[in-house]
Amino acid sequence: MSDSKPDLPDRAQRMLRSLIDRYARDGQPVGSRTLARELGLELSPATIRNVMSDLEALGFISSPHTSAGRVPTVQGYRFFVDTLLNVQPLDSRSIEKIRLELSLEQTPKHLVESASALLSGITHMAGVVTLPSHEHALFKRVEFIPLSESRVLAILVTGEDEVQNRMLTTEKQHSASELQQASNYLNEIFAGKDLAEVRATLLREMQETRSNMNNMMMTAIQMADQVLESKQSEDFVMAGQTNLMEFQELCDIDKLRKLFDAFNQKRDILHLLDQCVHSEGIQIFIGEESGYQMLDECSMVTAPYSVDGQIMGVLGVIGPTRMAYNRVIPIVDATARLLGAALNHKE
Amino acid sequence: MSDSKPDLPDRAQRMLRSLIDRYARDGQPVGSRTLARELGLELSPATIRNVMSDLEALGFISSPHTSAGRVPTVQGYRFFVDTLLNVQPLDSRSIEKIRLELSLEQTPKHLVESASALLSGITHMAGVVTLPSHEHALFKRVEFIPLSESRVLAILVTGEDEVQNRMLTTEKQHSASELQQASNYLNEIFAGKDLAEVRATLLREMQETRSNMNNMMMTAIQMADQVLESKQSEDFVMAGQTNLMEFQELCDIDKLRKLFDAFNQKRDILHLLDQCVHSEGIQIFIGEESGYQMLDECSMVTAPYSVDGQIMGVLGVIGPTRMAYNRVIPIVDATARLLGAALNHKE
DNA sequence: TTTGGCACTCCTGACGAAAGAGTGCCAGCA
DNA sequence: TGCTGGCACTCTTTCGTCAGGAGTGCCAAA
Structure with missing residues (x-):
């Protein structure tokens, strides 16, 4: 079952998953007792502490200070996302909802706007969609x-x-x-x-x-x-930026300002999205991985969308690093497919 | 000299002006001692207190709590703006700078964007400009x-x-x-x-x-x-929204969110701007006067801009109620004229 | 009318104590 | 060997208290 990455015991994996899960929910560092309850297994906090210590040594979690719980590090998220994330496909009701919503739009521009609104609406984070490239239009x-x-x-x-x-x-x-x-x-x-x-x-x-x-x-x-x-200058559409204000980790006015400035400037975000165009599937930037300081506490999940096998653009979600990746990924994935399909129908 | 509005003694007027001035600078309630120093006149704090008491009775200022200084009320600002504000025309260097900046733009769309960037850049608040109406285009x-x-x-x-x-x-x-x-x-x-x-x-x-x-x-x-x-749906361009995050009175994440949501939705702001189209000159909404809750702590200074006497749109600045109106008004005024002129040259 | 004085109110910041959360380590147990 | 309970320790958070500061209102005197 578990094609476990080198030398991380199954139990430690499960604990990391649980910790990430819990941290995603309330954004507080997770302690051994909490995790013990969360995990459901009949293990004492002391045992949990031992394993947590291992996870910390591996660089997957860290504690903000001695007497706080643990928080996943970027490496921890990276490992989680790469090797122990199992994503269910989006449930068909949600898919139908997205399809319906998109079917109401007529022009590509409106479709793209609707898609970004959907992304932000469903995930409660910020949705972003590049305008379809005209490079391969007929x-x-x-x-x-x-x-x-x-x-x-x-x-x-x-x-x-x-x-x-x-x-x-x-x-x-x-x-x-x-x-x-x-x-x-x-x-x-x-x-x-x-x-x-x-x-x-x-x-x-x-x-x-x-x-x-x-x-x-x-x-x-x-x-x-x-x-x-004159190649059409690339552009993107965004929705739900203000959703990001809800997350405490972004309530710092200074971070917030940097972030919103980046959204307005568009250049950096566009550059990031560009990197995702040919990634052939879901692409995830976690925290500082993006290389842009303003996205330090944020992650971005993207997927290219295509028509007739031709990649037309990228869409995605920007949210706090602790977002629920297993929920977000299928949403981004499905929306990319459905946007592609919707564009195809109008074509 | 002073065409003083009914029954507000000259001295009280000067004090109100000073208080507003001081409050604009640092956003803190102003006490009698501070005001005494500010005012320069040889008056003791006790005297100031007496007059402040009158001003409070008139509803022009109020104190957040007993032992704080006084803060101008909306009525206070209204009186200030209506009757005791004297605006100097913008200095010619600034005017030249705006003219130059606008002269670099080619299309009306770019002009409008440049104008809103200028407004926000010079005032350190948010600039907003409606797209020129095509109603009277040729x-x-x-x-x-x-x-x-x-x-x-x-x-x-x-x-x-x-x-x-x-x-x-x-x-x-x-x-x-x-x-x-x-x-x-x-x-x-x-x-x-x-x-x-x-x-x-x-x-x-x-x-x-x-x-x-x-x-x-x-x-x-x-x-x-x-x-x-199909009448071209009205639209506007905004710049420098994030400047507003600098003001403490707007640092409340909840207020901020309401404000930015309004900016994104555009509808309400547009409605407000619409009201200013035919105001024949500077129009000022102070705080709650706008009738929109999200602008509670904000004011908006607008002016219509026109080409050949035809009003083409509105531009303005949105900032905290305590903004320096005497500085902002000439900027808005000049920018409106210069944008009109710039549009005229391209036409 | 202006002023100094005085009592009073209210916010603010500092300090310390107590509570709470969590850790690391150790010794004992299966 | 792996799990567990216990314990001492650390660090943050919260709360109350207290003193200091800012500002007010009122009053009596100039």
């Missing part, structure tokens, strides 16, 4: 609208009628009909193709000798290149 | 792009090349050329007109007998109506 059509001598408005319609506007500045002036021809040309050859592929093709064409290209094609390709080059 | 052109049987993408370009997308659903299917004709027609007759005016005209046309209208015109008008009807 090219549907493009239109060019001349606005002034040197400015052209490009409208790119992708996949499920997602629209993006780009303002282009051109050296020479293009007539409306020229632009019309260009867009017709592009729409014809690229419709239904993957945006990344379209871009690759464009680059290739621009490299090749231009002699055998007529004026119209030149225009078309140059403009399309401009449209595609 | 119609530049509209394009219709058919996407599927019943879905048409409408692109509305206004004023200084601001672009809005709308997805329309139509009963009957329109061909590309039909749509082209419709947009040509609309662009021809409405170019350069005020959006509100355009909408009014459209409504009128729809009322009139439709017999003398050809198919194309019908299409055009119906579609245009759809484009314009």
